[in-house]
Amino acid sequence: MINELMIIIFAPLLAGVLAWIFDVKGIREGVAIIGAAVPLAYLIQAYQTLASQPSIQYSIVLSGFKFEFILYHLSWVFAMIAGVVGFAAVLGMVSTAKDSYEWLFALMSLTGVYGVFLADDLISFFIFWEIMTFASFMMVLKYNRKASLKYFLLSVLGAYAMLIAIGIIYAKVGAFDFTSVQRVFYQDAMRSVMGSDTLFSRNELLLIFGLFLTAFGVKAGTFPLHVWAPDAYSETNQSYTAMFSGVLSKAGVYGMLVIYILLGTRLMYEFGNIGAAPKFGYVIAFLGGITIIVGGLLAALQEDIRKLFAYSSISQIGYILVGIGVGTALSIEAAIYHAISHALFKGLFFLIVATIIHRTGKTQFKDMGGLAEKMPVTFAMAFVAILSLAGIPPLVGFASKWLIFEAVIHQNMPILGGMLFFGSAIGFVYLIRFTYAVWFGQRPTELDDTKDAPLPLAIAMGILALLNVVFGIAPGIVAGELNKIFGKEIIQGTIWELNLGFGRYNGLFITIWLVVGILIAAVIYFLGAKVRRVPVTDTYQAGNPVTMDYNLTIRRNFFLPLKETLAFWLRMSFDRLYQDIGSWVEDLAETLRHYIYNGNVQAYAWYLAAILIILALWGV
Amino acid sequence: MSIGVYYFGAVSLILIGLYAVLVKKNLLKILVGLSIMETGVNLLLISIGYIAGRSAPILSEGVGPNNAVDPIPQALVLTAIVIGVATTALALTVAINLYETYKTLNIEELRRLRG
Amino acid sequence: MMVIETALKALLILLYATFVGFMFMGIIRIVTARIHRRVGPPIYQPILDTIKLLSKKSSITHGLIYDFGIIYALGATILALMFIPLGGVSILRAYGDLILITFLLEIPMLGIMFAAMSSGNPWAGLGAQRALLTLLAIQVPLGFAIVALGEFYGTFSTYQIVMAQQSMGWSITSLPLLLAAVAYDLVLQAMFGKEPFDIMIAPGEISLGPMVEFGGKHMGILQIQHAIALFAETLFFSNIFLGGAVITAFASPIINTLATLVVLLIKQTAVLMVAIFIGAIFPRFTIDQAARFYWKWPTIIAAAGAILAAL
Amino acid sequence: MNLQFASLLIALPLISAFFVPVIKTISRKAVMPFLVIITAVQTGIAAWVFEEVYTGGKPIIIMAGGFKPPVGINLYIGHFAALFVLIIAVAGFFMAVFSMKSIGVEPKDKYAMLFLLLMLGATGMISTGDIFNLFVFMEITAISAYALTAYNKTGEASEGAMKYIVLGGIGSSFFLVGIALIYGSLGTLNMAQIAQLAGNINPTVAQAALALLVFGLAVEAELFPLNAWAPDAYQAAPHPVTAMFSAFVVKAGLYAMVRIIYLLRDTQAFTGILRLVLILGTITVVIGELSALRQTNVKRMFAYSSIAQVGFMAVGFSLGTQAGASAGVFHMVNHAIVKALMFLAVGYVALELGGTSIEDFKGLGKKMPLTAFAITVGAISIIGIPMFNVFWSKIQLILAALKVGKTGVIALILGASLVEAVYYIRLIHTMWFESANGEKVKENFTLGVIMLLLVALIIVIGVFPNAAWNIAQKAAADLYNVSQYIKNVPLLPGVSP
Structure with a gap:
């Protein structure tokens, strides 16, 4: 019987290929949904087996490489993220996918992500990483060449950096699988502690760490390498972006964890640590901090709804990176918790964006507005998502952000703590920008007949919103799973409460008291006089009603003052830097080709003569 | 009259041929340079097989196996000459065709395919 | 039994907080008036205004969110109130986490924004934008102040901080926390919506900003929310920086709680007075001036505090 | 079946090449089908030889004229030669079928003859065991390649051919000088014996000989400065011929160079030459990829990309390790399949839509x-x-290189393959996502089948690479450990200069 790991990994790809071959409207969607549901079912079924045995393993030999796959707690958590958000995204795609081309590559990227999470050796990790990158690239290629080219080049640059690092490790360790690599690095760490000469010199370690950091930094969209994310996330089928940003960015985060698993001890001893946090982790934390701020501020200044959420998902990943960077057991668990919550609310947001674009066909803020009445269901989902992302207590966003805050500040890292606070406020800010521009304010006349979300999208959004609320009120469920990863009770407390000793958070009490507060306020409200419903256009305008042509709205350029205060910083943009490098290389190629292959036989003969002279002089 | 003279002659022939190919602008002169180079190479081959004081390796009653020059390079040169002829003949047909189409044999102008 | 007892306690806290909150609003109006050398309205004037607003006959609404936003704001403020330790009386004291309370004090702003924006009035949108930018501006010094506190005491539970201050003396006695307190006080200025940073509700320029569309009972609820918020913020500040109040000298617990409430009241009024004095003197900043100000001096002070606390 | 039938591999194309005029007199239209039949038979024999060598495990030695080496010339069909002769035959068969449709210019019988001579030359180069014989077969391949490049009789074709002739001529004459030096010092031409006696050539002569031999063959194997003729020749030649160029003619040249380098392993110059080939290979990859970046002519773009891939193989072989050699061979096999498919497809597009510039590829x-x-x-x-x-x-090549510690080289090569990804993606985007006028063309059935067969081959090797990898490893072993090569060739004892 094929091992269930293989089914989990290759079921989506198989479904994708079948959907691509049988290009019939009805069958295609059914096959795809089954393709996404099967791995999810197997993962849930694997939960029991994981309770009994530590992990499920499987290995095959392919062209001289031994591929190994493993499912243990950490990879189970990440695989579940991929499963749930992937399934929701596939459900969303049922209504927004145009042709079978998108089905094939969306499901192929899902296979790639599963493969990355379940891989147990460097080569299969690299191969599935490439498949994931290629599939998601093809999704973007269909819509826009420039964005897809930028995305492909940066992520392939990352992939090749990883390949060189794997090569260097393979040259020294002689094997690929995680266990032996980890063992060799651990022995190396012990040797460096005893002061004897080590397998890896210091700058080799720096090189490997730098290469891995670029590879995973590109995928997670950390600060200097984030330029591809806004274009790539916005230039593709929006419900696919739910999976693209919700799940695929987690591969980058998982990669960072792999660095910790493999090289953690060695780097710790090599570079020492500040307080309990390893010094090398500090780099990741700082990059994460800068990513939060840059991502958030740019998100607030965007005019396109997809770009806003692309930048916002970059800044949210910054949080996870800060959590991982701090490096203590609590902070890594907080990071994974935030990875889960980010996948949930970001997946939900992009499904909402998909519904809006699907129904209104508009993507710019300036021609949207006043959709709250027309799309109540989607607005309710958006309200839940906004509360969760902004980190308002009863929802999951707050629980994970709170854990990261506690973990970071407890490690005496003032600057990072300040960055985190600033990040949470920015999150607040661009959400209101989105809410005001899309849901409230004057509605342009042509949007008057917009219908609400189609059924499959509504179901998908429902699943994610429900999970957001459930994990918010009962954070203990997730904390329990996370503790299994580290084997010991890092986050104590019951199913409703997270207790860290120096800080306690109880989801249940907060929800009860919030409801009590709202009841009191409602009582006061209904004691007052009866209310007369007034249309949105009839506002306090000293008499003259606000008509369409006189539509006073600040949907466009909502944060002009912020843009002015940040004017100095906005001039520097890494996007333009990479653009210039690209065009410089192309011009170099142009001149090079023009001069070397100039078509004159004599010149070619001179090249031959030159080689002869070199051979003679050099004496080989 | 040591063997060096032949080697020197052969190598200088090759260099002259190379010079012609590298400097001359007219295509035909380049082809002539090429064939000079080939003759130089053939001369080098022959001179390698030469043993002083022996006659050509044609077995006749006066000439035995041990008073003839080493025959193998001679055989090699035969094929090399044939190949040289074939290449030059083909090159000339191509040159004629070039002249018919472009009305020039100057290397500088024959540069349509480039970049 | 336990449930009734907590319910009673909650009711007590709520009434006390609302009453004191309105008194604070009265004090603000009187003191500012006195500074301007005029008599100023009686201290219970805000209560009269709120009752007038609540009893208005006709009132308009722009849809569900317009109403729910206001209710949500008041509910969140009541929730925040429950967490802050109020001497012996508070209920969720054990869960009063520094970060949780800071977030809860910011949430009412979200509720008001939602309600104001759903009204479709452009002035409300403009007010919302300015409120958010102010929030963005104050977040940096606020963050550093909380970080300083967290690192200095090594714990996030407000109750443990209050207990620690009983033994180690008030927070502002130690340098790092003094810096943090100064920065936090400047931040309070904006959270109260007082003079130099109240661009978001500038009556003259953008007709009260977010509040422009509110009238009748919506405005009444907002007044109550403002009162409780005033009380909660001052209480939080006095707890974490001015040592709160834990008096066990008297025999019966009732007197003890009364004494703590009195001590806390004195500290809260002190904080309020500081805010009023600053408010009465300074003219109004524009929004980018406010942002640049907050990102310059208070941030440096708070960051210095945080770094010193970390060492 | 007596093993000596393997010599048919050389004899068959030769005889049928001279039969072509006879067939022409019988009927003009019979020439092309005759070519297809001959190539089919050749593929059969090659498959039989491949079967024989890989199951038996022992290479087939054919003594020309019954003389035992080193006196006679012997053909050494080991694992590598068997594999590549099969590739040549199969590619030849596909291109023969393609040229039935695509060759319009009149003297078709001349084309058939040259086609067969080209196949003969390449097969000979790969399977010969004697360096002068290698020179002769190389010249046969070169001359038929010159003629085929000039076949279209257009101005461009003759210009491409002229460039190829001039540079090829210089290369081959220096190659002959190298052979002369080797013969001068060792007195033998048989490869196995050269390998045996390589130790006692005096160092300077060995250096000069090796340098000249590699120089001569590098022109044929298109290393960086010497490949200036290649893009023009690829572009000017008729489409099936370009496919054959990149599928096996270049590889035969590369094989010959690598075989000679490995033969002269014991000379001091060995490591120096390897380093030189490594450097040249890396530069070839980088320059090849960069110059393909802004190409408007798709066929020329594929030519540059194939040059770069050949440079990549040269790097593989020049690592000097067994892993590097097997990766190089595996890359040769894969590249042959993919490039045959690509040039076939481009040729077919040029046939149907009249040109190979980017505009024709729109939509x-x-x-x-x-x-x-x-x-x-x-x-x-x-x-x-x-x-x-x-x-x-x-992957195998990069890991082999990193195992030897060549990180810088690999970084350059990966950077170059990034550039390669750019222009291929631009092509894919222009093909699929840019709209263009013009109606749907009814595609030829046979070519469609061939293309699908090659695509299937690509995907099968992609998903189940084990089989192909083992063959590549065996072939590399045959190429790499020369001691085994010497043992296999039955040398007459005692015959030395």
């Missing part, structure tokens, strides 16, 4: 879906996406 997905699909699969596999065949050889 190809709608006009000729099957060909567009073939080119896309080829392009994706060349970029190195997993689940396609070139990926496996690229």
Whole structure:
């Protein structure tokens, strides 16, 4: 019987290929949904087996490489993220996918992500990483060449950096699988502690760490390498972006964890640590901090709804990176918790964006507005998502952000703590920008007949919103799973409460008291006089009603003052830097080709003569 | 009259041929340079097989196996000459065709395919 | 039994907080008036205004969110109130986490924004934008102040901080926390919506900003929310920086709680007075001036505090 | 079946080449089908030889004229030669079928003859065991390649051919000088014996000989400065011929160079030459990829990309390790398949739409879906996406290089393959996602079948690379450990200069 790991990994790809071959409207969607549901079912079924045995393993030999796959707690958590958000995204795609081309590559990227999470050796990790990158690239290629080219080049640059690092490790360790690599690095760490000469010199370690950091930094969209994310996330089928940003960015985060698993001890001893946090982790934390701020501020200044959420998902990943960077057991668990919550609310947001674009066909803020009445269901989902992302207590966003805050500040890292606070406020800010521009304010006349979300999208959004609320009120469920990863009770407390000793958070009490507060306020409200419903256009305008042509709205350029205060910083943009490098290389190629292959036989003969002279002089 | 003279002659022939190919602008002169180079190479081959004081390796009653020059390079040169002829003949047909189409044999102008 | 007892306690806290909150609003109006050398309205004037607003006959609404936003704001403020330790009386004291309370004090702003924006009035949108930018501006010094506190005491539970201050003396006695307190006080200025940073509700320029569309009972609820918020913020500040109040000298617990409430009241009024004095003197900043100000001096002070606390 | 039938591999193309005029007199239209039949028979024999060598495990030695080496010339068909002769035969068969449709210019019998001579030369180069014989077969390949490049009789074709002749001529004459030096010092031409006696050549002569031999063959194997003729020749030659050029003619030249370098392993100059070839290979990859970046003519773009891939193989072989050699061979096999497919497809597009510039490729997905699909699969596999065949050889090569510690070289090569990804993706985008006028073209059935067969081969090797990898490893072993090579060739004892 094929091992269930293989089914989990290759079921989506198989479904994708079948959907691509049988290009019939009805069958295609059914096959795809089954393709996404099967791995999810197997993962849930694997939960029991994981309770009994530590992990499920499987290995095959392919062209001289031994591929190994493993499912243990950490990879189970990440695989579940991929499963749930992937399934929701596939459900969303049922209504927004145009042709079978998108089905094939969306499901192929899902296979790639599963493969990355379940891989147990460097080569299969690299191969599935490439498949994931290629599939998601093809999704973007269909819509826009420039964005897809930028995305492909940066992520392939990352992939090749990883390949060189794997090569260097393979040259020294002689094997690929995680266990032996980890063992060799651990022995190396012990040797460096005893002061004897080590397998890896210091700058080799720096090189490997730098290469891995670029590879995973590109995928997670950390600060200097984030330029591809806004274009790539916005230039593709929006419900696919739910999976693209919700799940695929987690591969980058998982990669960072792999660095910790493999090289953690060695780097710790090599570079020492500040307080309990390893010094090398500090780099990741700082990059994460800068990513939060840059991502958030740019998100607030965007005019396109997809770009806003692309930048916002970059800044949210910054949080996870800060959590991982701090490096203590609590902070890594907080990071994974935030990875889960980010996948949930970001997946939900992009499904909402998909519904809006699907129904209104508009993507710019300036021609949207006043959709709250027309799309109540989607607005309710958006309200839940906004509360969760902004980190308002009863929802999951707050629980994970709170854990990261506690973990970071407890490690005496003032600057990072300040960055985190600033990040949470920015999150607040661009959400209101989105809410005001899309849901409230004057509605342009042509949007008057917009219908609400189609059924499959509504179901998908429902699943994610429900999970957001459930994990918010009962954070203990997730904390329990996370503790299994580290084997010991890092986050104590019951199913409703997270207790860290120096800080306690109880989801249940907060929800009860919030409801009590709202009841009191409602009582006061209904004691007052009866209310007369007034249309949105009839506002306090000293008499003259606000008509369409006189539509006073600040949907466009909502944060002009912020843009002015940040004017100095906005001039520097890494996007333009990479653009210039690209065009410089192309011009170099142009001149090079023009001069070397100039078509004159004599010149070619001179090249031959030159080689002869070199051979003679050099004496080989 | 040591063997060096032949080697020197052969190598200088090759260099002259190379010079012609590298400097001359007219295509035909380049082809002539090429064939000079080939003759130089053939001369080098022959001179390698030469043993002083022996006659050509044609077995006749006066000439035995041990008073003839080493025959193998001679055989090699035969094929090399044939190949040289074939290449030059083909090159000339191509040159004629070039002249018919472009009305020039100057290397500088024959540069349509480039970049 | 336990449930009734907590319910009673909650009711007590709520009434006390609302009453004191309105008194604070009265004090603000009187003191500012006195500074301007005029008599100023009686201290219970805000209560009269709120009752007038609540009893208005006709009132308009722009849809569900317009109403729910206001209710949500008041509910969140009541929730925040429950967490802050109020001497012996508070209920969720054990869960009063520094970060949780800071977030809860910011949430009412979200509720008001939602309600104001759903009204479709452009002035409300403009007010919302300015409120958010102010929030963005104050977040940096606020963050550093909380970080300083967290690192200095090594714990996030407000109750443990209050207990620690009983033994180690008030927070502002130690340098790092003094810096943090100064920065936090400047931040309070904006959270109260007082003079130099109240661009978001500038009556003259953008007709009260977010509040422009509110009238009748919506405005009444907002007044109550403002009162409780005033009380909660001052209480939080006095707890974490001015040592709160834990008096066990008297025999019966009732007197003890009364004494703590009195001590806390004195500290809260002190904080309020500081805010009023600053408010009465300074003219109004524009929004980018406010942002640049907050990102310059208070941030440096708070960051210095945080770094010193970390060492 | 007596093993000596393997010599038919050389004899068959030769005889049938001279039969072609006879067939022409019988009927003009019979020439092309005759060519297809001959190539089919050749593929049969090659498959039989491949079967024989890989099951038996022992190479087939054929003594020309019954003389035992080193006196006589012997053909040494080991694992590598068997594999590559099969590739030549199969590629030749496909291109023969393609040229039935695509060759319009009149003297078709001349074309058939040259086609067979080209195949003969390449097969000879790969299977010969004697360096002068190698020179002769190389010249046969070169001359038929010159003639085939000039076949279209257009100005461009003769210009391309002229460049090829001049540079090829210089290269081969220096190659002959190298052979002369080797013969002068060792007195033998048989490769096995050279390998045995390589130790006692005096160092300077060995250096000069090795340098000249490698120089001569590098012109044929298109290393960096010497490959200036290649893009013009590829572009000017008729489409099936270009496919054959990149599929096996270049590889035969590269094989010969590598075989001679490995033969002279014991000379001091060995490591120096390897370093030189490594450097040249890396530069070839970088320059090849960069110059393909802004190409408007797709055929020339593929020519540059194939040059770069050949440079990549040269790097593989020049690592000097067993892993490097097997990766190089595996890359040769994969590259042959993919490039044959790509040039076939480009040729077919040029045939149907009249040109190979980028504009003709706009919206190809709608006009000729099957060909567009073939080119896309080829392009994706060349970029190195997993689940396609070139990926496996690229991974093996990179890991082999990193094992030897060549990090800088690999960084350059990966950077170059990034550039390669750019222009292939631009092509894919123009083909599928840019709209163009022009109606749907009815695609030829036989060519469609061939293309689908090659695509299937690419995907099969991509998904199940084990079989191909083992063959590549055996072939590399045959190439790499020369001691085994010497033992296999039955040398007459005692015959030395």
